[in-house]
Amino acid sequence: MFHEGKIKSYNTERGFGFIQRDQEKDIFFHITDVPSRHIEPKVGENVKYLIVEENGKFKADNIVRLDLKQNVMLPNQSKNNPITVSKSQLNKTNLTGNSSKIFTIIGLIVIVILSFMLYEKYQQYQEQKKQRLQELMQKNENIVKGQRKALGDFQSEGLSEQGRKNLYGDSATNTLNNTDMREPVQKQVISQFKCDGRQHCTQMRSYDEAVFFLRNCPDTKMDGDRDGIPCEQQFGRH
Known part of the structure; x- marks a missing residue:
């Protein structure tokens, strides 16, 4: 001691x-x-x-x-012209240098921690985005399944005689009555639409949809000349 x-x-x-x-x-x-x-x-x-x-x-x-007091030679000073520095000043200088090093190390540590936190946030955001996308896809799939279940497969018996003629033609109607066979493409077109109260051509998204509404939904206003061809001008069906 x-x-x-x-x-x-x-x-x-x-x-x-x-x-x-x-x-x-x-x-x-x-x-x-x-x-x-x-x-x-x-x-x-x-x-x-x-x-x-x-x-x-x-x-x-x-x-x-x-x-x-200790004589300390600083850079660019000759031996004949020393600068006198007290021990307390030397200690203060050392403390200042040490403090700068400590602050630098602390700053680096903070930067590393913040970078890690940002990376974790980004990973969480990507996971949430992926999860939301999967939920949306599942929701859309459930909606489609629900619509298909509500619509069901349209059987030829569910169409009126006039609807059969308009859809398949007179000759095909007889065949349908005998065999209950339909073209797969037409069946697919019919089953994807649903009567939902729309009545006008401007509300239709395709010609097939307009045909479906005209032949299967009540109170439609899409065939002014009553020739069985809906929305002729809109879809170029002259």
Whole structure:
């Protein structure tokens, strides 16, 4: 443990002296244990030291001269023009440099943490987006299944005689009555539409849809000349 005291006396010729301690006996020191011994110790100079035993006697060792300023050569300064810097200033400079390093390390750590958090957020967003897309696809699939279930497969018996003639022609009507066979493509076209109250050509999305509404849905207003061809001008069916 370091102790503190003041130089009480120093013999220049013999190179030793005594350090005065508070409420304790003075302790011996030798110039060889004093740093910067080319600068002669002065009476009253504050020092800090360790107490060691040598040849059965106690003496001061590892002496630190608290009042001594250290000459530090800075860049671009000649040896003949040194800049004197106190020990406290050196400590302050070291603390400033250490603080800068600490802040730099902390900044890097914060950047890494923020980057990781952003990556996690991005991953969560992608997962949520994928999940929403799957839910939407499933919802659309359920709607289609529901519509198909509601519509069912249109059987030829469900069509009126006039509807059969308009859809299949007179000759085909007889065949349908006998065999109940229909073209797969026409069946597919019929089964994908549903009467939902629309009545006008402007509400139709295709000619096939207009044909379906005209032949199967009530109160339609899409065949003004009653020739069995709906929305002739809209879909170019002259």
